[in-house]
Amino acid sequence: MDSNNDSEKTAAVWLARRVGEGWTDADESSFNEWLQASTRNRVAFIRVNAAWQEAGRLKALGAGLPSGTVPGTGEWQLTPFFDAASTAAAASDASPVRPTADASGSGQSAPAARRSRAPRWQAMAACALLSVLTIGWFLWPAGPSYHTPVGGVARVPIADGSNVTLNTDSRIRIVLSDTERHVDIERGEAFFEVAKDATRPFVVSAGNKRVIAVGTKFSVRREGDDVHVVVTEGRVRVEDNRAASAPPTQLAAGNVATASPAGVLVQQKPLPEAEEYLSWRSGYLVFRDRALAEAVTEFNRYNTRQLVIGDPSLATLRIGGNFRATNVDGFARLLEQGYPVRIERRDDVLSIEPEAH
Amino acid sequence: MDDSLDTWFAREILVHEESLVRYLARSWPKPDEVHDLRQDIYVRVYESALRARPAAPKAFLFTTARNLMTDRVRRGRIVSIEATGDIDALNLLVDEASPERRTGARQELQRMAHAFDSLPPKCREVVWLRRVEELSTRDTADRMGVNHGTIEKHLARGMELLANFLFGGMQGRSAPTKPPEDESKQREYEHGQQ
Incomplete structure (x- = not known):
């Protein structure tokens, strides 16, 4: 069980077994042996066990949902526990660099405000819908926008399972439909970890350029008319909106490309070097x-x-x-x-x- | 085996993890060591609390953190102008660490909801069914159409991440302690179960 040296991982494995059925006396004694082998193990278990205890609070959020229904991501605002204002408060509480505010308030609280006015039966029905439809409904028409202040970095989970990390002084808008996942970079830079979904391409537009992926990791940075793309996994395609006849450029992991109005310059770098361009994420x-x-x-x-x-x-x-x-x-x-x-x-x-x- | 000490540790020390990790990330030039550093700090605090619980747990935690970093720099495990420069400047930063106690059950609940939402979909589903609906591992496995072992793996992974998000906050989420390599492992692991 200790093949992995990370006590915290191992502690989570013990916890998952211990709370399940079929836990024997023999299991309990080897568990205790592990626990007493080092303080590091002990502390790791205290920590994951505390998280397990805390997770019991989720029951309060499950009240009223039909059994067997796992609420969709971000649908908590549907419950009477949260209103738009407190969601915004929690967002700023969670982190100083949480993406905030367009004119309408936080990117998350705007849809939340719409949602909180919806009658409860509607909320319940929404839980049962395909998340695709649900999101389309909530975010329609413009989609939420997120931005970071100068010096900020923020990670934004998208409902399809993808993640966006915004760099300093950046602004994006996300629109999901059932045919396309679309992110518009209005300013700055973002790194994308795209969940695979062959039926819905993931399209990032930055000015006149479009960067298209199916499931991959890459960053797009907008700087004046230039668009910089760094790919760390998989492949993406870069297109120009205006020059439809120009052939699209294919980029692979390790490519660092600059797309300017004149064309696309691609450099092939060793992967660790390409990743250095993304060190801003930490x-x-x-x-x-x-x-x-x-x-x-x-x-x-x-x-x-x-x-x-x-x-x-x-x-x-x-x-x-x-x-x-x-x-x-x-x-x-x-x-x-x-x-x-x-x-x-x-x-x-x-x-x-x-x-x- | 002192359960009250364990409870004390969760209540007085783990709640400061978000500030602690932010402090470490800011002070320590090697982001991939922060995870390990944090665990070492916990070990020191816990072992010291076995002898006598500190009167001011948060201050004690941060003092321990600073001492540990200084020790590591001295032992030459890392030689860097940035590190020494930053650690000198750090005495000031400790008190600036964010106010971590949220004011009340509702905000606690929101924090939990945010953390829970950050889990990968499969882990999220398993944690919900096992913890909230209190289905057995076997029933959860039947419902999701996978085997018993897969449920335990998702639960372990889910709880590991949940602890990170819950105690580490956004820092836990974007922390360099989970390098991309880790995520690709996770993908392989999910792949292997199809």
């Missing part, structure tokens, strides 16, 4: 022998305090390392320590200047 920027000018541009996406290169001779300095995206001061300090530069700090600007001689 809040880090990874640079490998990059020009200072590029690094500065990257940092500035994540911070309202902006780095400026005060002298063109510094733009080509090569730098490397892992940095927290929002720790612009830390980055500036390291530059001062490691390079012949000094930082001039004024208001919201950190200017990188050559060291005085």
